[in-house]
Amino acid sequence: MNQIKKVLPFILLLSLGIFFGYLIPKNNNKKKVESTSEKLPIFSTSLTNPILPFYDQLSLDYSELSSFRGKIDSYISKEKKVHPDLHVSYYFRDLNNGLWIGINERETFSPASLFKVPLMIALLKKAQADPKVWTMGVTYKKADLGEIPEESGFKKEEGKFYNLEDLLTQMIVYSDNAASLLLLQYLGDSTVMEVVDDLNMHVGNAFHEKTNFVTVKAYAGVFRILYNASYLSKEMSEKALNLLSQAKYNQGIRAGVPSSIKVAHKYGKRDENAENGKVVNLQLHHFGLVYHPVKPFLIGIMTRGANVETKNKVIKDLTEITYNEVDQQLKQGIHSHLFTE
Numbered sequence: 001m002n003q004i005k006k007v008l009p010f011i012l013l014l015s016l017g018i019f020f021g022y023l024i025p026k027n028n029n030k031k032k033v034e035s036t037s038e039k040l041p042i043f044s045t046s047l048t049n050p051i052l053p054f055y056d057q058l059s060l061d062y063s064e065l066s067s068f069r070g071k072i073d074s075y076i077s078k079e080k081k082v083h084p085d086l087h088v089s090y091y092f093r094d095l096n097n098g099l100w101i102g103i104n105e106r107e108t109f110s111p112a113s114l115f116k117v118p119l120m121i122a123l124l125k126k127a128q129a130d131p132k133v134w135t136m137g138v139t140y141k142k143a144d145l146g147e148i149p150e151e152s153g154f155k156k157e158e159g160k161f162y163n164l165e166d167l168l169t170q171m172i173v174y175s176d177n178a179a180s181l182l183l184l185q186y187l188g189d190s191t192v193m194e195v196v197d198d199l200n201m202h203v204g205n206a207f208h209e210k211t212n213f214v215t216v217k218a219y220a221g222v223f224r225i226l227y228n229a230s231y232l233s234k235e236m237s238e239k240a241l242n243l244l245s246q247a248k249y250n251q252g253i254r255a256g257v258p259s260s261i262k263v264a265h266k267y268g269k270r271d272e273n274a275e276n277g278k279v280v281n282l283q284l285h286h287f288g289l290v291y292h293p294v295k296p297f298l299i300g301i302m303t304r305g306a307n308v309e310t311k312n313k314v315i316k317d318l319t320e321i322t323y324n325e326v327d328q329q330l331k332q333g334i335h336s337h338l339f340t341e
Contacts, residue, residue, distance in 0.1 A: 061294045061330060064097045068325040072103060075321060079314055085305035088314060089216040092322055093298040095227060108212040109283055109302045113175050114268035117222055120172055120243070122187055122195040123164065124236040137163045138182045145181045172243040172266070199225065220300040223289055227298070241289065251312050252286035253299060256319025262291040284311040295326050
């Protein structure tokens with residue numbers, strides 16, 4: 001029973017930088033500063049992005065996109081007129097260069113199944129330190145997990161031993177809730193919470209299934225960390241993104257991008273049982289790395305209100321607008337505007 005209580009906050013979630021302060025001392029001894037003609041040293045190493053020379057070899061484009069925020073704003077405003085209860089947060093990041101667009105990026109939402117990605121990262125981090133992890137597993141006991149809704153995945157058998165790697169695949173590819181809780185049972189909540197804090201997703205202590213604490217920009221940072229292999233090793237980051245690229249969810253972002261384009265993505269939705277017994281979908285979110293052949297980008301959309309069909313359509317449409325804008329700018333030559341009056 002204590003074990004159930006320990007993971008209960010995560011069951012509720014899954015089933016539904018640094019500030020530097022410098023004190024600068026005052027210098028009361030006024031001195032005359034003499035000019036100097038001393039030459040500054042010339043550094044022998046390059047100060048530009050070390051990957052820059054390889055962009056051409058990789059057929060990537062590092063020039064900066066023109067902002068298309070107005071088109072995104074216009075679409076969201078139009079949908080809100082039809083669906084006044086709709087809330088949308090949007091985030092875009094060009095992974096080759098500096099352009100990013102954030103709309104309502106400070107609004108908080110419940111992560112729901114998006115929480116499975118930090119859980120995956122926690123397991124991969126453990127396996128990175130100890131490869132024997134992949135020989136380990138967990139025995140399924142329904143009484144330990146309680147009643148949890150399953151959207152997809154495979155049926156678990158009472159008393160059966162499940163390999164951790166198989167559970168990881170089920171959790172990410174099929175968004176399997178029972179697999180998530182079995183992995184949490186193996187890792188322990190403190191291990192996962194340490195990773196969550198590292199990823200700048202501070203949950204706090206008093207949270208439950210209705211708590212909104214994640215912003216679209218903060219969660220998008222998790223995907224950037226995987227893309228840049230800046231938290232896990234390159235091998236483990238590749239493993240994570242490979243699993244995310246196999247996700248079976250074919251709506252939202254995946255539906256808004258041509259099927260020939262690879263997308264590493266994860267969706268999350270928070271449902272709630274209404275008084276009449278019907279399941280009401282309150283929030284729907286989707287994040288993805290879209291591997292455009294010349295200009296890969298990150299997109300994240302979090303929604304609340306309206307019905308699930310509307311939210312799915314909004315995510316798909318915003319993704320489609322984004323992809324087409326990136327693609328068209330590249331075809332038209334995005335540098336041309338920089339030197340025209």
